[in-house]
Structure formats: structure tokens, C-alpha cells
């Protein structure tokens with residue numbers, strides 16, 4: 001999970017963000033969801049090994065068969081207070097039926 005700077009590998013951060021986007025979309029729609037696009041991912045701060053992270057997903061837009069989720073990663077140190085946003089990304093997910101065709105989100 002860690003790169004040669006001893007901070008979280010960016011690809012791992014994106015994996016975690018995609019998982020949270022999926023969970024957020026699924027909890028919102030209670031349908032089978034797949035990721036169709038990642039719109040943008042910004043890395044604002046590095047995440048040192050041993051830090052605590054919290055990922056928060058929010059549905060920001062609802063279409064017919066698709067929706068958008070923003071995922072923020074917050075970082076905090078284990079033995080001091082304070083919390084900072086380390087990364088943010090936007091993902092589009094599509095609801096699919098049992099034949100894997102798009103189906104209404106709601």
C-alpha cells in the first residue's frame with residue numbers, strides 16, 4: 001500500500017475511493033452498480049504510513065441509470081487531533097440489471 005516515499009501509493013488510494021464510491025452508490029440505490037468512469041482525482045496531501053484515514057462518499061448527482069459520487073479521503077495522525085482532506089475524486093456509476101444492461105437507479 002505504501003510507496004518509496006513511505007506514503008500511501010496513489011493507485012491504492014484510487015482503489016479505496018472506487019470501493020467507497022461503489023458502496024455509496026449501492027446504499028443509495030440498492031441496485032447492482034458498476035463504475036463506468038472516474039472523472040477526476042486530486043491528491044492534495046500525502047498520507048504518511050501509520051496515519052489514520054477516513055473515506056466519505058456522497059452522491060452528488062442522480063441521472064436515469066447513472067449517478068455521480070464524490071469521495072473524500074481525510075487523514076489524521078494517531079496521537080494528535082486535527083483532520084485534513086488528503087484527496088478527493090468523482091466517480092460515475094451505472095445501475096445494471098441481471099443481464100448487465102443499464103437499469104433505472106431509482
Ligand SMILES: CC(C)(COP(=O)(O)OP(=O)(O)OC[C@H]1O[C@@H](n2cnc3c(N)ncnc32)[C@H](O)[C@@H]1OP(=O)(O)O)[C@@H](O)C(=O)NCCC(=O)NCCS
Pocket residue numbers: 033034035036037062063064065066067092094096100101102
Ligand atoms: C456501465 C455499462 C453497462 C453502461 O453501458 P452503456 O451501453 O454505455 O450504457 P448507456 O450508453 O445506455 O449509458 C447508461 C448511463 O451511463 C452513463 N454513461 C455512460 N458512459 C459514461 C461515461 N463514460 N461517463 C459518465 N457516464 C456515462 C450515460 O450517461 C447513462 O446515464 P443516464 O441513464 O443517467 O443518462 C457498460 O459501459 C459497462 O458494462 N461497462 C463496464 C463496467 C465495468 O466493468 N466497470 C468496472 C468494474 S465495476
